[in-house]
Amino acid sequence: MKIRLATDADRDAIWSIFHDVVTGGDTYALDPNISREDALAYWFAAGTRTYVAEKGVAGDGLAVPGKPTASPAIVRARHILGTYILRPNQSGGGSHVANAGFMVSASARGQGIGRAMAEHCLHEARRLGFRAMQFNYVISTNTAAIRLWQDLGFEIVGTLAGAFRHPKKGYVDVYVMYRSL
């Protein structure tokens, strides 16, 4: 797997992952009906660095005599396993603290893609000179994410009581998580 900066050619794959994640509606405080345009404007905003985790190129991308070749767009979409963004959490006197967001393709969960992207992200944040990283909105029912962030050195530094309306569980707490770099 390779993690690299996203290009315009990745937009279809990113929208596909983004749409799946927000339609689930239980991990991000984003409108489940957000348009493709608004989603990509958010994920590729000015000042935001956008990355993708890409599966090593082999398999369906190869033209084999007698085998129907998938379109390049479909092949690319199949190969993007996840995406993340890295940006300053605030401007001015707060710009030394990074913020990041991660999304993994539904078909690629449970394979360590999130962890690999998070480790890459921490490395990138240090390289870019950030002194800390903050997650503003970790929903308390998202236990897999919380375990991963804690394992990577993040602490719960704040609790927002009932700040998220979970589609099945009603109002649940949200955590602010933070670590120095």
Add this chain to the structure above:
Amino acid sequence: MKIRLATDADRDAIWSIFHDVVTGGDTYALDPNISREDALAYWFAAGTRTYVAEKGVAGDGLAVPGKPTASPAIVRARHILGTYILRPNQSGGGSHVANAGFMVSASARGQGIGRAMAEHCLHEARRLGFRAMQFNYVISTNTAAIRLWQDLGFEIVGTLAGAFRHPKKGYVDVYVMYRSL
């Protein structure tokens, strides 16, 4: 004093207050060199309600025989004592929690303008159906604001270690403050 929704005619006065506040650089994580255009785009963003606190109309606005009359723009600017914004802190499942930001004209500080706007804001937030209010970024050295928010029922629910680079004091903590409505 009257607190009301801002109109386009208030933009000069708001920019004047905004510019003073961010140039100080010790209460907001905003670029002290932010342009007027970017500042007003932020303060009047889609989904944001923008209010002003206006001094009762009397005094310089009146035309008195023999007295030079100030231009309408200057009179208006003099009368705007402060401004605040109210908006959802998040989208989707987080949109029942409000966020707000307050700025008071340097010449009008210490007169209870901030408190009056905050009380108005809490009332507006309840009226609009918000269930809680969150301040994401209260700089720990801004003791007057912290005392006011605590007096109005907000609690410190999170501490971000060294998250703000104060222009004089170096890296200082930042608080997340929250209250239900």
